[in-house]
Amino acid sequence: MENLSQSTVFEWLNSESSMSYRTGEQRFSRHVETQFPSTSLRYRILFSDNSGLAAIEDWLLCNTTELSLALITRNNELTCIEVCAAEALNFAALKTLSCVEVFQVKADAPVLNQPGLLVMDMDSTAIEIECIDELAEMAGVGAAVAAVTEQAMQGELDFEESLRARVAKLNNADADIIQRLCAKLPLMPGLTAMVAELKQYQWRTVVASGGFTPFVNHLKQLLDLDAAFANELDIAEGKLLGTVSGQVVDAQFKADTVESSAKQWSIAMGQRVAIGDGANDIPMINIADFGIAYHAKPKLAVVADVNIDKLNLKVLPYLFQLK
Numbered sequence: 001m002e003n004l005s006q007s008t009v010f011e012w013l014n015s016e017s018s019m020s021y022r023t024g025e026q027r028f029s030r031h032v033e034t035q036f037p038s039t040s041l042r043y044r045i046l047f048s049d050n051s052g053l054a055a056i057e058d059w060l061l062c063n064t065t066e067l068s069l070a071l072i073t074r075n076n077e078l079t080c081i082e083v084c085a086a087e088a089l090n091f092a093a094l095k096t097l098s099c100v101e102v103f104q105v106k107a108d109a110p111v112l113n114q115p116g117l118l119v120m121d122m123d124s125t126a127i128e129i130e131c132i133d134e135l136a137e138m139a140g141v142g143a144a145v146a147a148v149t150e151q152a153m154q155g156e157l158d159f160e161e162s163l164r165a166r167v168a169k170l171n172n173a174d175a176d177i178i179q180r181l182c183a184k185l186p187l188m189p190g191l192t193a194m195v196a197e198l199k200q201y202q203w204r205t206v207v208a209s210g211g212f213t214p215f216v217n218h219l220k221q222l223l224d225l226d227a228a229f230a231n232e233l234d235i236a237e238g239k240l241l242g243t244v245s246g247q248v249v250d251a252q253f254k255a256d257t258v259e260s261s262a263k264q265w266s267i268a269m270g271q272r273v274a275i276g277d278g279a280n281d282i283p284m285i286n287i288a289d290f291g292i293a294y295h296a297k298p299k300l301a302v303v304a305d306v307n308i309d310k311l312n313l314k315v316l317p318y319l320f321q322l323k
Contacts, residue, residue, distance in 0.1 A: 009057050013069055013081070026061055029068045033082065033322050037068050040084035042105040044072060045094065046318055047079050048311055052100045056081070059093050075197045076190070076314040101310050103319060110271050110290050112320035115202045117267040119258050119284060121276035122209035122216055122230070125294050128186040131211045132166050135181060139173035139240075159210060159250045159280055163231065164243070171242025175235045182218045190313030195223045197317045204265050208257040210249055210280055226265075229257060255283035275316070276300060292316065 012021040013030060021028045036042055045056060060067065065085050072080040082105070083089065091102045110116055123130045136145035145166045152162035195205050205223070207216045209230040216228035231249050234241040247253065254276075262272045274281070274288035279299045285291030286303060293304035294313070301307050308315050 009060055009069075010053070010081075013071060023061065026063065027066050028060075029066070031068050031070045031082075031084065033070055033072055036070065036082065037084045040068065040086055041088060043083045043085075043089060043091070044103050044105055044318055045081045045083060045091075045100065046103070046311060046315055047097075047100045048077075049099055052094075052097045055097055056094065056100065059091075062093075063089065065089075072318060074314075074317045075200070076193045076317075078311065078314050078318065080318050098310060101308065101315065103306055105319075105321060106305075108270055108289075110273055110320045111323050112198075112317055113201050113322050114271060115204075115265075115267060116198070116271035116273060116320075117204045117206070117258070117262050117265065118198055118316075119206045119208050119254070119261060119272075119274045119288070121254070121278070121281050121284075122207050122211050122219065124277045125275060125281075126188055126191055126207060126219060127215070128188055131181065131215050135170060135173070135177055136166070138177040138181065139170050141169045141173075144169045160248050163210065163248065163250075167233065167240075167244055168242045170233075170240045173240045175238050175240055178212075178214045178233070182214055185215060185218060187219075187222075188313055190311075190315070192223065194313045194316050195225070199224070204261065204267065206257060206261050208249060208254040208284065210254075212244075227261065229253070251280045251283045254281065255287040258284055258287050290319075292319070 009028065019030055031037060065087060068084040070082040072082050094100050094102055120126045132145060136142045148162060148165045151157050157165065198205055204226045206227045207219055207225060209216050211230050212233050213230045216230040219225060220228040229249050231244045232246045234243045234245050258272055258274055270289050272289045274284045275292040275294050276284060277294050277296045279297055281300055282303055285300060291304045293301045293307045295309060296307060306319055
């Protein structure tokens, strides 16, 4: 936090001196996270580096209403300032900054330091790639799979039809492409830190993916997740058969996973969280108490409770409150 001293407001906030600070006509007070002004609206401004620091201070100084501020800390290097005000605030000037995100904290936001459940999508949420596309490229059928994907995006195929059609293109591919991809699976930035912090507070973490079991099992082992669900690729004599077997993990299965996992571990209402990026995650987001859209497609972004658009998964614990 030492770089915050470049700013006069943040220098005061980062100190342990007076409970209030006045500059010109503007007056600030300070609070701690668990003792925020109960009649106020709560907002959190997060930033990943100090390039936006001057703009944030300018924004704070331009407000005419009295603000109560707090530094919110989690187990990563993002900086978070909570801003409480008696009336709604306009953050338009900050939303143009690439390194800054602003979120409103609702009264019923999940509580970080109470047991909870997080159900995650995998492709483009927990990892940076779409596994079916990578497997297709490695098998030399990337263009053919992309064509089927385009049909699905145009609404010409439902998820199961699209899944089976794409997997069929992998018929007779060497099965070792699976392990080769597992070995270089690119985790989404912030994933490891986010999962570790949730586990510290006895949260259950689950992956429910329309992808494939080798990859979710790899994540489960790597991050010590509580459960992982995906589709089973059929393999014989070292070759992919171009089919999947067993229960298809589709949008409804993902939604059901939120409910079944919450029941299995006796997770209280309000503490069931889901995060995803695509339209296939909409039922899961809707059934959760708190749904997060991560760098998401427009259809999902509209229905989610909150959208993470710029920063990485380290943001997630800051969306919750402490009690």
